[in-house]
Amino acid sequence: MRTAQTVLTVIQERGKQRKPIERVYKLLFNRDIYLNAYAKLYPNNGAMTKGVTDETVDGMSIQKIDKMIELLREEKYQWKPARREYIPKKNGKKRPLGIPTWGDKLLQEVMREILEAYYEPQFSEHSHGFRPGKGCHTALQEIQVWKGTRWFIEGDISKYFDTIDHAVLLKILEKNIHDGRFIRLVSNMLKAGYLEDWKFNRTISGTPQGGVISPLLANIYLNEFDQWIEKTIIARNTRGNRQKSNPVYNRLNAEISKARKGGDLQTAHRLEVERRSIPSVDAHDENYRRCRYVRYADDFLIGFTGSKADAERIKAEMHDFLKQELNLELSEEKTLITNASAQAAKFLGYEIKAQRVNDYIDPKGRRGANGVIALLVPAKVIEDKCNSFMRNGKVTHRNALLNDDDFSIVQRFQQEYRGLVQYYVLAQNLSWFSKLYWVMETALLKTLACKHRSSINKQKAKYRTTTTSTSGKTVPCLQVTVPRPYKKPLVATWGGISLVHKRKAVIEDAPYKVYGGRTELIKRLMADTCELCGSNKNIEVHHIRKLADVKNKGLPNAPTWAQVMAARNRKTLVVCRECHKAIHNGTINKPLS
Numbered sequence: 001m002r003t004a005q006t007v008l009t010v011i012q013e014r015g016k017q018r019k020p021i022e023r024v025y026k027l028l029f030n031r032d033i034y035l036n037a038y039a040k041l042y043p044n045n046g047a048m049t050k051g052v053t054d055e056t057v058d059g060m061s062i063q064k065i066d067k068m069i070e071l072l073r074e075e076k077y078q079w080k081p082a083r084r085e086y087i088p089k090k091n092g093k094k095r096p097l098g099i100p101t102w103g104d105k106l107l108q109e110v111m112r113e114i115l116e117a118y119y120e121p122q123f124s125e126h127s128h129g130f131r132p133g134k135g136c137h138t139a140l141q142e143i144q145v146w147k148g149t150r151w152f153i154e155g156d157i158s159k160y161f162d163t164i165d166h167a168v169l170l171k172i173l174e175k176n177i178h179d180g181r182f183i184r185l186v187s188n189m190l191k192a193g194y195l196e197d198w199k200f201n202r203t204i205s206g207t208p209q210g211g212v213i214s215p216l217l218a219n220i221y222l223n224e225f226d227q228w229i230e231k232t233i234i235a236r237n238t239r240g241n242r243q244k245s246n247p248v249y250n251r252l253n254a255e256i257s258k259a260r261k262g263g264d265l266q267t268a269h270r271l272e273v274e275r276r277s278i279p280s281v282d283a284h285d286e287n288y289r290r291c292r293y294v295r296y297a298d299d300f301l302i303g304f305t306g307s308k309a310d311a312e313r314i315k316a317e318m319h320d321f322l323k324q325e326l327n328l329e330l331s332e333e334k335t336l337i338t339n340a341s342a343q344a345a346k347f348l349g350y351e352i353k354a355q356r357v358n359d360y361i362d363p364k365g366r367r368g369a370n371g372v373i374a375l376l377v378p379a380k381v382i383e384d385k386c387n388s389f390m391r392n393g394k395v396t397h398r399n400a401l402l403n404d405d406d407f408s409i410v411q412r413f414q415q416e417y418r419g420l421v422q423y424y425v426l427a428q429n430l431s432w433f434s435k436l437y438w439v440m441e442t443a444l445l446k447t448l449a450c451k452h453r454s455s456i457n458k459q460k461a462k463y464r465t466t467t468t469s470t471s472g473k474t475v476p477c478l479q480v481t482v483p484r485p486y487k488k489p490l491v492a493t494w495g496g497i498s499l500v501h502k503r504k505a506v507i508e509d510a511p512y513k514v515y516g517g518r519t520e521l522i523k524r525l526m527a528d529t530c531e532l533c534g535s536n537k538n539i540e541v542h543h544i545r546k547l548a549d550v551k552n553k554g555l556p557n558a559p560t561w562a563q564v565m566a567a568r569n570r571k572t573l574v575v576c577r578e579c580h581k582a583i584h585n586g587t588i589n590k591p592l593s
Helices: 004-016 025-029 031-041 062-073 102-122 136-143 166-176 180-190 214-236 247-261 265-275 308-325 379-387 406-423 430-452 456-463 520-526 560-568 577-585
Strands: 082-088 094-099 151-156 194-196 199-201 290-296 299-305 336-339 345-347 350-354 373-376 464-468 474-484 487-494 539-543 572-576
Touching: 004 031, 004 102, 025 031, 025 062, 025 102, 025 180, 031 062, 031 102, 031 520, 062 102, 062 539, 102 180, 102 214, 136 290, 136 345, 136 373, 151 308, 151 345, 166 180, 166 214, 214 290, 214 308, 247 265, 299 308, 299 345, 308 336, 379 430, 406 430, 406 474, 406 487, 430 456, 430 474, 456 464, 456 474, 520 539, 520 572, 539 577, 560 572, 572 577
Parallel strands: 082 194
Antiparallel strands: 082 094, 151 299, 151 336, 194 199, 290 299, 345 350, 350 373, 464 474, 474 487, 539 572
């Protein structure tokens, strides 16, 4: 049996060469790929979430994998409907999520690994959503170099995940995957339906948001759009090496030079100031066009240098292609044409604008900022976050945290603040977060003061100290230290986060993982030995949702299994079926083997 690394590497090479692949369905009979998928899925909290059955990652075993493979060999595997849940969106609406059963999740992950290995080398470099080594920051960094952009076309596909056409998706897969059984398996998965209030509903279109494989299928679907944009729209709307020079700008250059030679420095300075407000090139040069594109999931942005009429034509062509070829609709409400200099386009929570000289004047009088793309934090983001810590116009404490200890309270505030700053670290106006810092620090001190029935000043004096910020400077902060016997103390810090924007900072959605290598859990499972009684029969894995569940039981009179997991700092324990039943029944009382 070939290892997962070998199989996926071969598929990846076929993808790089853009050659079709056959007999993909037989790859689903490889046990090692399932173990590889299990190793990736089990750390996620969702692995312990139930679908329409009680099955979760708890109780995972080699026998379950072998049974799944046997069903697939005989083409008898039945996808179960997903459990439908709703999560709130910012606009007040709700987003539907489909939660599959654990067995379906595992098989989806195996299929996802195979498809990702093949399609990832073929995806456009302008696609950044749900891809290894890419994310929001890589998409925003690509936009930073769009100097000279005159128009932004903000694109949003209406109800994308819910309206993916199954027939079109299967047709796209069939182009390169020449295996009817595998295509049929994908088709059955898409049509498995969902349960809402225990009522079955068919899925005529769309991929279930919440499914392991859904983001990849969505990228495969929209890769057709990416390729069309690159080969048609960008190719047709890119011409000329550079824009013609502006005659008015050239005339001012000549007058400045003449004034300097004549010793009239006052006139030369006045003309230099006037020149700053005039572009050095002809913005209406018909022989120069630039079209740039970036996409994250179903949101995309096009930067265009040309006339507004041409920008409107591009928007109309995109609308027609999506409708005719992919059976998708552009959202009229969110698909906008924006003047890059006069207005800010919105993309991935940032405001994006082409700077003019009047917006930014270099301290040395240089024109380098003219036309440069600025990434900005929207004022509404900071205002909304500040308002969440206020009541009746005043900063207040957080009632929900009053029962937590001081360490947890400080840690919670720091995590929220750091998460926002790290996401907007590319923004030129990152310093605006200083207002939020003051509001959150006041709310933090009021929460501590309310908890201890003390005053803000006393709490500040109690925890005030200094630390080295992320920029290397010594800055004041608040710190709570929790001593631990024979270990380093736990330290929670509020503050010390620099508000200097970093142009090259990157936070990836999913760090790239090299295939191969078995995790510690898989090695323990393959050892086929119960870690409590030493039995070699019916070995499976006991999973818990969080370590705190066993650490709270980690007392001298706690069950043996809880002591073992707490000591190893692991959320898993390889046991036999008898021990596993005893753990859940609360009747286990076996010594360590």
